[in-house]
Amino acid sequence: MGEKRYQRKIYLEDKPRAEALQEILEAARLAPETEIIPTVEALGRVTSSPIFASISMPHYHASAMDGVAVNAEDTYEAHEQRPLHLKKGSQFVYVDTGNAIPQGFNAVIMIENVQILDEETIEIIEPATPWQHIRPIGEDIVQEEMLFPQGHVLRPADLGALLAAQVTQVPAAKKPLVTIIPTGNELVQADDRLPYGKIIEFNGTVFANYIKEWGGEPVLTGIVRDEPENIKAALLQAAEVSDIIVINAGSSAGSKDYTVHILNELGTVFTHGVATRPGKPVILGQIANKIVVGVPGYPVSAYLALEWFVRPLICQYLQIPVPKRQTLSVKLGRRIVSTMGAEDFVRMNIGYVNGQFVANPLTRAAGVTMSLVRADGLLVVPPEQLGYEQGDMAEVELLKPLEDIMNSIVFCGSHDLTIDLLSSQLKTQRSDMKIVSSHVGSMAGVMAIRKGEAHIAGIHLLDPETREYNISYVKKLLSGQDVVLYPFLKRTQGWMVPKGNPLDIKSAADLAEKEAEYANRQKGAGTRILFDLLLKEQGLAPEQINGYDREMFSHLSVAAEVKGNGKAAGLGIYPAAKAMGLDFVPVGDESYDLLMTRAFFESEKGRWLIGVIQSESFKAEVDKIGGYSVVSNAESLLLDGQK
Amino acid sequence: MGEKRYQRKIYLEDKPRAEALQEILEAARLAPETEIIPTVEALGRVTSSPIFASISMPHYHASAMDGVAVNAEDTYEAHEQRPLHLKKGSQFVYVDTGNAIPQGFNAVIMIENVQILDEETIEIIEPATPWQHIRPIGEDIVQEEMLFPQGHVLRPADLGALLAAQVTQVPAAKKPLVTIIPTGNELVQADDRLPYGKIIEFNGTVFANYIKEWGGEPVLTGIVRDEPENIKAALLQAAEVSDIIVINAGSSAGSKDYTVHILNELGTVFTHGVATRPGKPVILGQIANKIVVGVPGYPVSAYLALEWFVRPLICQYLQIPVPKRQTLSVKLGRRIVSTMGAEDFVRMNIGYVNGQFVANPLTRAAGVTMSLVRADGLLVVPPEQLGYEQGDMAEVELLKPLEDIMNSIVFCGSHDLTIDLLSSQLKTQRSDMKIVSSHVGSMAGVMAIRKGEAHIAGIHLLDPETREYNISYVKKLLSGQDVVLYPFLKRTQGWMVPKGNPLDIKSAADLAEKEAEYANRQKGAGTRILFDLLLKEQGLAPEQINGYDREMFSHLSVAAEVKGNGKAAGLGIYPAAKAMGLDFVPVGDESYDLLMTRAFFESEKGRWLIGVIQSESFKAEVDKIGGYSVVSNAESLLLDGQK
Known part of the structure; x- marks a missing residue:
């Protein structure tokens, strides 16, 4: 393989997406079945x-009421002063709502306005007008x-x-039949045992379900190995039975990216590469009048490419317009840089805070499935635009109902496992409310409250001078703002080390001495600040710590990092170590508090949230995890920086 | 039966909807399965x-690129001036995107930045930084x-x-199982032959499909006859297997409305009658912990009641919030009168005309299924409000995507069968566009253009003085407005009579003389104006015409009316008579033109529409119907009233 390996013959185009789409839509113009x-x-x-x-x-004149059918002319004499008697059969018949009006009758009198004298006779005191209370044929x-x-x-x-x-x-x-072919030597089915270095095939299931939602009939084939002959056979077989073919991965220009060559051999290639980020390595072609869409392996690129090209094909087949998403005008919480000459698709979190919609980009890595799960909206930056400045307004396409966004409590700040519990308990009591959290660290949490981008921030910031948690930071950074610091948890920080603690880590000094591979947290995280303080106390410099620059965004990420590596260590909270089956060497207890504006604290959402925190059931759930104590009888601290 | 028939014992309550709902939601609070x-x-x-x-x-450190995995420390010396050689196996290994990084390596160099010297050796000219191009565990x-x-x-x-x-x-x-029980002696299944006076059971299918959309598992039983024993048996059986029971019709207070009595006998009745119009006769109760919802027989009332009570039950069972509809602020084109003390649910047509959303009520009859099909939105008038004045702004709940409403061409005015053809042909060329039409007659069409409520109006208004069609009306009624009158069709008006013309109708005089039962059109309809002129010409008064006051809203409605009655006659266009298998006695040809603002005529929508009208395929379709000629080489008439 070595000799073929690096013969990179082809480079990707940067074709405008609309042009690439137009070509396949025209090529696919067949009479739909x-x-x-x-x-x-x-x-x-x-x-x-x-x-x-x-x-x-109705297909007959039908009574619109329960009552009697009459001939209106027979009733003209009726008057309150001169009641009129009608005879059953010749002058009236009983009808229920929906009954046919018999021949010879042309009006209905409501039963409430009829006096029944005997089996054969009724009395009325008001004339009927022709066709009253009758639903005409074809109403x-x-x-x-x-x-x-x-x-x-x-x-x-x-x-x-x-x-x-x-x-x-x-x-x-007829629903267009869309065959989905997952390719890749590294793929295994989800129900298999998962060997090291293998990846579960899940894009196919995602594709199949989107296609179903869009009105197509998906067929997901088995995993095809990265061998030209296998791929060729799979494509030819799919071309026989399908209306559209989707082939996943192998769409780029690498040594094992065979699809474009095979497609050239079996049919036509229209496009190899579109001017989008992510999603550039797309192949569009045709085998025997069947459109083939080759999509990249990274999930985010893959789903975007599917939506750009497969959805319009399905809609054209069904002869319906491609539905557009609802859009929303949002204020951007951060600067967004975009590539000139390419459309950029940025997944966004949107929060409804202080009466305005604030949006922040999620990770832009194309491999992060969860960014699609978490995204509230999609910001499409046009090719000619370089991006947006912080504070700019922009239109985003909504990926969730607006209502969901409006009912969400936006949590920001330090990661703690109890926040998920809190969200879950809140949802039990209020199915329309939920907590949407992003783990950006304590300092970023404080700043989010300051900028009005979040409702609530979880923080654990140790002041090296006062040895007090949180208060001094809030006073300094939120001076003049009317905020509440709600005492939430005491929790234990400590060294997370592999089972058995092979390097016998007990202190920061041990990390340096024993050349442990340390997994650090991002700048501004409370745990990072604690670690820096521990280093300083032991007179150590960051350079003495192997891996100091390696940043993880949550306790669980650090724990996951430690788990796979016998020489690794990290600093974090007990439940994360426990969840990953690690050993834990306690360093000390800390205060993890909730920071929010007073307006939120006093709002309906805020009151529900505090209610859940104070509930016995939530405390019981937290106790089950271990390593925590919920602060009982918490007195929230009103911090008006002016004082 | 006569003796039981009119023992009306009970009257309906007017319970607020929210209160009625709250009671059943509380009664249904079971742990969901x-x-x-x-x-x-x-x-x-x-x-x-x-x-x-x-x-x-990933569950291992994975390469984010095609390239080579290295130990970053081995590469620090690499420089453009001092290329560095690395040995395969000990200093580098080839990796593809997604491959696991082997033990001992901690960075990836992209293949583009590697010079392959031989099978065993590569050259690099730039150092790698630790963890570059590596997706960490849990990224x-x-x-x-x-x-x-x-x-x-x-x-x-x-x-x-x-x-x-x-x-x-x-x-x-688990999806809650909802049993739907249709009841009624007049009901037959849709696949049966349809006897006179019977009604096809279709509510059950509608219910089942709504329930499916809302997340429930519907079970539709056979039709149950209106006998207490049958209904009782059906309810008891449903209560054994279902989570929720819906029983259709028999929910009012009539003599055959047994449901409330049976429910009282088998379980509990919470509510009989809610303060809504339509939809008042609702029964809410419980049999053996299963909620029973009795809904009225009229389709519109039935679907509203289902949404008010069954949807929240399903959502509570699934523990999800009840989704809310998107709302839209619209200008009301007509006055809307509402009942004090009851919520009013008015189905609305919405048009996007001259840059604003204008809404008009559809029929408010609860029996008109098509009003649900045609409705773009729902106006909910609260109980304390008496209604709205014409021109008021109101919030409506959207029943269709906003996009559909914005892409619709609003047609108003006289009914002609070719308008449907035109809509269909337009949709073939532009799947996102369609014509939404309401048949209100020519005069109302002119007024709709004047008030900016429609894009286009079909009119055929004969001026008794000039004997000219349309122009004088437009000049008089749209004085000062910049409009276009587009010559569309010539069509033949005539007497529509039963097959064989039993009364031998040849003129208006014959109608009077032979005492035909005439089916007239509504005031303002071009055909009505023509009929009045014909009467005048023969010196006849309206009172001499049997049925003169009976108003139908379309040619087809008149034809349907004539079809069932050997003594009937109507005035209308040839294709309507043909469609219903009637005889047709021509009276004369008339001009059916399209009136629109110049702004619409010149807009994208307008240009597409005119394009379709002028197409050969449209003319061919119209020819197939017969009785028409499309005006060829039409020159549109610009009518600026100022001139």
């Missing part, structure tokens, strides 16, 4: 031709009326109208 | 407890991290995150 399906099974299906009513609804639907044009997506009420018009079968666009 | 389902089948399901990652993703997902809280509705990307974290099964809320 249609099928006749029972109306009762047609929910969500798309009509392939206009549909006309077979019968009228709802008229026979031969067009009920729906083609291209209509059938909703529940639509099915009712069809059945009412006796249309029991409908012509529908 | 959960089940374990495969992740790959979990799309749209709701997590019933928090879900944590089983493994990290995406950290083992033990909470991926989702309970109550999360799983989306495609969520399934990817679960599988990536090796969570192959998830705990999900």
Whole structure:
């Protein structure tokens, strides 16, 4: 393989996305297939031709009331002073709502306005006007009326109208069959044992479910090994049965990226590379009139490429427009830098704080599936734009309902495992509320409160001078702001080391001495500040710590890092060490408090949150984890910096 | 039956909807059942407890690039002026994106920056920094991290995150089983032959599909006859297997409305009647801890009641919030009168005309299914409000995507069958555009253009003096407005009579003389104006015409009316008579033109529309119907009233 390995022959294009799409849409212009399906099974299906009513609804003159049918002319003499008697059969008949009006009658009198004298006779005191309380033929639907044009997506009420018009079968666009081919030697199925160095194949399931949501019929094949012959066979087989083919990974220009060569051999390549970040390494081509979309392996790039190219193909097949997402105008909490000449797709967190929508970018790494899960919106930066400044307003496409965003409590700051518990308990009591958290460290948490980007921040900031937690930082950084510091937890920090503590780490000095591979936290994290203080106390410089520059964003990340490496160590909280099966050498207890504005503290959301924190059930859950004590009878500290 | 028939014992309450809902939600507070389902089948399901990652993703240090893994320390000497050679195995190994970094290596150099000297040796000219191009363990997902809280509705990307974290099964809320019982002696299944006086059962299918969309598991039973014993048996059986029971019709206070009595006998009745219009006759009760919702028979009332009471029950069962609809601020085109003390639910058409959203009420009859199909929005008038004046702004809940509303061409005015054809042809060329039409007659069409409520109006208004069509009306009514009158069709008006023309109708005089039962059109309809002129010409008064006051809203409605009645007659266009299999006696040809503002005529929508009208394919379709000629080489008439 060595000799083939680095023969990099091709470079990716930077074709504008719209142009690349237009080419495949034109190449795919085939007459879509249609099928006749029972109306009762047609929910969500798309009509392939206009549909006309077979019968009228009602298909007879129907009584709109419970009462008696009469001939209006027979009633003209009726008057309060001169009650009129009518005879059953010849002059009236009883009708219920929906009953047909018998021949010879042309009005209905409500039963409330009828006096029943005997089995055969009624009395009325008011004349009827012709056609009163009668639903005429076709009041709802008229026979031969067009009920729906083609291209209509059938909703529940639509099915009712069809059945009412006796249309029991409908012509529908056949769902396009989309074959999904996952490729890669490193892939294994999720239900297999997971060997070291292998990756679970999950993109295929994601694709299949998006395609289902978009109206296609997905078929997910087994994993295909990275061998040209296997890939060729899979593509040819898919081309026989599918309307669209999606092949995952191998779409770039590396040595094992065979797809583009195979596609060139079997059919046509329209595009190799689009001007987008992420998602650039896309292949668009055709085998035997079937469009092939080759998407990158990194999940975020993959899903974006699927949406850009496969969704419009499905919609064109179904003859429906591509639905657009709701957009929202947001204020940007951070500067966003974009590539000139390429569209940038930035996943965003959005918070509704102090009456405005504030958005911040999530990680831009294309390999982070969770950034798609967590994203509230998508910021699309056009190719000609270099980005945005902090504080700029921008339009984002919403990935979640606006309501979800408005009902979320935005948590920012230091990572603690109890925040998830808190979110879960809150949701039990208020299914419409939840906590959305980003772990950016204590200092960033304080700044988020200051800038109005979060509702609440978890902080544990040790003041080296006063040896007190949090208060001095808040006073200094939030001077003049009306905030509340709510005492939340006491928790134990300590050295997280592999099971058995092979290097026998007991102090910062041990880390240096025994050349441990230290996993540090990011700047501004409370744990980093504590570590720096511990170093200083022992007269150590950062350079003496192996791995000081390696930054992790949560206790669990540090623990995960330590777990795999016998020489590793980290500083963090007990429950993280416990979760990963590590040993833990306590360093000391610290105060982990919740910082919020007074406005939030006193708001409905704030009151619910504090209610959950103070509940016995939450305390019991926290006790189960261990290493914590919830501060009982907490008295919140009102910190108005002016004082 | 006569003796029981009119023993009306009970009257409906007017209980506030929110109160009625609260009672059943509290009565239904049971621990919801959960089940374990495969992740790959979990799309749209709701997590019933928090879900944590089983493994990290990546679960090893992974290369983020195609290249070579090195030990950064070995590379510090590399410099453009002093290239450095590295030996395979001891100093470097080849890695592809996603490969595990072997023990002893801590950085990756991109293949682009490597010079391959031979099988065993590479050259680099730049040092690597530790951990560069390496995805650390848990970069995406950290083992033990909470991926989702309970109550999360799983989306495609969520399934990817679960599988990536090796969570192959998830705990999900069981879908509540909702049994739907349609009752009524007049009901037949849609696939049966439809006897006179019977109604197709379609509410059940609508209910089942809404329930499916909301996350429930619907079971639709067969039609139950209106006999207490049958209804009792059906309810008891449903109570054994269901979580929620919906019984349709029989919820009012009529003689055959048994449900409330049976429910009182078998369990508890909480509510009989809510303060809403429509939808008042609702029954809420309980049999053996199962909530029973009795909904009215009229489709609109039925679907509203389902949404008010069954949807929140399902959501409570799934522990998710009840989704809210997007709202839109609209200008009201007509006055809306509402009942004091009851919430009013008014189905609305919404048009985006001249840059503003204008909404008009559809029919308020609870029996008109098509009003649900056609509605763009729902105006909820609170109980304490008497309504709105024309021109008021109001918030409406959207029943269609905003985009659909913005892309619609609002057609108003006289009914013609070719408008549906035009809509269908337009949609073929522009799947995102469609014509939304309401048949209000020519005069109302002119007024809609004048008030900016429609884009286009179809009109055929004969001036009795000039014997000219349309122009004089437009000049008079749209004086000063910049409009275009586009010559669209010539079409034939005539007498629509039953097959064989039993009364031998040839003129208006024949109608009077032979005492035909005439089906008239509404005031302001072009056909009504023509009829009045014909009467005048023959010296006839409206009172001489049997049925003159009976108003129908379309040619098809008149034709449907004539079809069922050997003595009937109507005036209308040839294709309507043809569609219903009637005989047709021509009266004369008329001009059916399209009126629009010049702004619309010149807009993108306008240009597409005119393009379709002028296309050969449209003309061919119109020819197929018969009785029409599309005006060829039409020259549109610019009518600026100022001139």
